[in-house]
Amino acid sequence: MTQSVPHTINEMKNKLKEIIKKIIPKKIVEIIRDARNSYNTTKRRGRVGGFDVLSIYNGHFNVKYRGVPALKCPFDYVLYQMILSELTPDLVIEIGTSEGGTALYIADLMDIIGHGVVHTIDKDKRASQLTSKHPRIKLFSEGWEKYDISVAKDFPKIMVIDDASHNNTDVLESLKKFSPIVSVGSYFIVEDGIVTRIEREKSLQGGPLKAVHDFVKNNQDFKIDRKYCDFFGKNATFNPDGYLKRIK
Ligand SMILES: C[S@@+](CC[C@H](N)C(=O)[O-])C[C@H]1O[C@@H](n2cnc3c(N)ncnc32)[C@H](O)[C@@H]1O
Numbered sequence: 001m002t003q004s005v006p007h008t009i010n011e012m013k014n015k016l017k018e019i020i021k022k023i024i025p026k027k028i029v030e031i032i033r034d035a036r037n038s039y040n041t042t043k044r045r046g047r048v049g050g051f052d053v054l055s056i057y058n059g060h061f062n063v064k065y066r067g068v069p070a071l072k073c074p075f076d077y078v079l080y081q082m083i084l085s086e087l088t089p090d091l092v093i094e095i096g097t098s099e100g101g102t103a104l105y106i107a108d109l110m111d112i113i114g115h116g117v118v119h120t121i122d123k124d125k126r127a128s129q130l131t132s133k134h135p136r137i138k139l140f141s142e143g144w145e146k147y148d149i150s151v152a153k154d155f156p157k158i159m160v161i162d163d164a165s166h167n168n169t170d171v172l173e174s175l176k177k178f179s180p181i182v183s184v185g186s187y188f189i190v191e192d193g194i195v196t197r198i199e200r201e202k203s204l205q206g207g208p209l210k211a212v213h214d215f216v217k218n219n220q221d222f223k224i225d226r227k228y229c230d231f232f233g234k235n236a237t238f239n240p241d242g243y244l245k246r247i248k
Helices: 009-023 026-044 053-060 074-087 101-113 168-181 207-217
Strands: 091-095 117-121 137-140 158-162 187-190 222-224 243-246
Touching (some): 091 101, 091 168, 101 137, 158 168, 168 187, 168 207
Parallel strands (some): 117 137
Antiparallel strands (some): 222 243
16 A cells, blocks of 8 residues: 655645544543643633732732832722722721821822822831821821721711721621711722632631621612722722722
8 A cells, every 4th residue: 555645734734633643542632632722712811921819919918109018909009099089088097007008009199189188097006107207197006996986077078998907807897887987979998808719718707708798788878889899800809899889
């Protein structure tokens, strides 16, 4: 029997495929094909750059604003500045200052907008000089439990951010204490429900996401604002279901 000799590149490719089919078991060919398809799908979805929720989560611990650690997801930075310019709040209460990068970011944005002050609360005194000296920032260092909400009574438009312990009970308690002073149309932002997505919520007794769900179940004054939660894709934020808008 005479073998036909391939002349063109395509003929050679087909010949090669025939040989491969003969020498490699069918199952292995299927595995290779599946892997190639899966790689192509991943590439189309843009994940081939080697980042995912966990790598962004790890990276956010090193984020700084004007040299001050500001532990926030990049997507949420963008959403925060949009909310601030849309809302122009008179007062933002941030629960959980740490070194104060986020308080500083908010206060600088308020400078640009020309309006508003920040009350930032921690139980430690770790705020940077830039934060503590900013004319729009007032520091409270005895924990949110001791913050007297009557100091906020003269501010018509109030927004609250809980970025403190992320412990489920604490978040629920802070929601109970601070939600009544959030103005209608404004936000209570519950930070870091992302811990559920990376399976770290057990040590936080269910964490912020569970607290949000329990809170909205029993409170008709707030709704989860999908506009901001889903801005970059379904809950593409470190605050999944955490942008709570006061509606009445
Ligand atoms: C995740 S860090 C805050 C990060 C900060 N908001 C930022 O964006 O850079 C959490 C902070 O909450 C503070 N914290 C914990 N329990 C608190 C409480 N009961 N009252 C106020 N702050 C508290 C911790 O001391 C810590 O500094």
